[in-house]
Amino acid sequence: MIAIIDYKAGNLTSVARALQNIGQDFIITDDTKKLDAASHVIFPGVGAAGEAMANLQQKKLDDWLKQCFLEGKPLMGICLGTQIILEYSEENQTRCIGLVAGSTKRFPDNLSTSGQNLKIPHMGWNSVEFQRQHPVFQDIPASAEFYFVHSYYPAPSRESVVLGVTDYGIEFCSVLAVKNLVAMQFHPEKSGNPGLQILRNFCAWRGNDI
Numbered sequence: 001m002i003a004i005i006d007y008k009a010g011n012l013t014s015v016a017r018a019l020q021n022i023g024q025d026f027i028i029t030d031d032t033k034k035l036d037a038a039s040h041v042i043f044p045g046v047g048a049a050g051e052a053m054a055n056l057q058q059k060k061l062d063d064w065l066k067q068c069f070l071e072g073k074p075l076m077g078i079c080l081g082t083q084i085i086l087e088y089s090e091e092n093q094t095r096c097i098g099l100v101a102g103s104t105k106r107f108p109d110n111l112s113t114s115g116q117n118l119k120i121p122h123m124g125w126n127s128v129e130f131q132r133q134h135p136v137f138q139d140i141p142a143s144a145e146f147y148f149v150h151s152y153y154p155a156p157s158r159e160s161v162v163l164g165v166t167d168y169g170i171e172f173c174s175v176l177a178v179k180n181l182v183a184m185q186f187h188p189e190k191s192g193n194p195g196l197q198i199l200r201n202f203c204a205w206r207g208n209d210i
Helices: 012-021 032-037 049-058 061-071 192-204
Strands: 002-005 026-029 040-043 075-078 102-106 122-127 145-150 152-156 162-168 170-178 181-184
Touching: 002 012, 002 032, 012 026, 012 192, 026 032, 032 061, 040 192, 049 061, 061 075, 122 162, 145 192, 152 170
Parallel strands: 002 026, 002 040, 040 075, 075 181
Antiparallel strands: 102 152, 122 145, 162 170, 170 181
């Protein structure tokens, strides 16, 4: 059973629909006992880091996520759920969960490419250049594009954690992976067939065969 963590940070319905699309059983819950019973956990989210961390701390889900990571259960972060697994976010100057060393940074205001100014938030389709192979990203075409909506991006301290990078005026980490954790800045649940393949791969992943 796949568990989607409910911490009042939105985006749950689209993740649930994507799992329904691939025929995967799931629950949406903030109950740590039900989360304990799940084989895999998805940690999605949209919104602001400060409010998200307050909601997690109120339910002690931040502590649960730390334990989940230590125990080796397959864990997927999506968008805000990727940003707040780092130690700190520039958004609301927020101390975050700290599963991965590093911080979440805001895009500079003066981004441009080929002489054209780029809008913030970064919104729309973009590619990911993968740095190495990973089971969760098997069978994804090199030409695939993924759907992004964000003003902040993850910046892990260790280069070895960076699995994929994307260019939006600057090159930023768009996918990170370490041990039983894989996390992406884009929304796989809104990224068509490549995104659904990522979810299929994650649901089959055991978290220990990178």
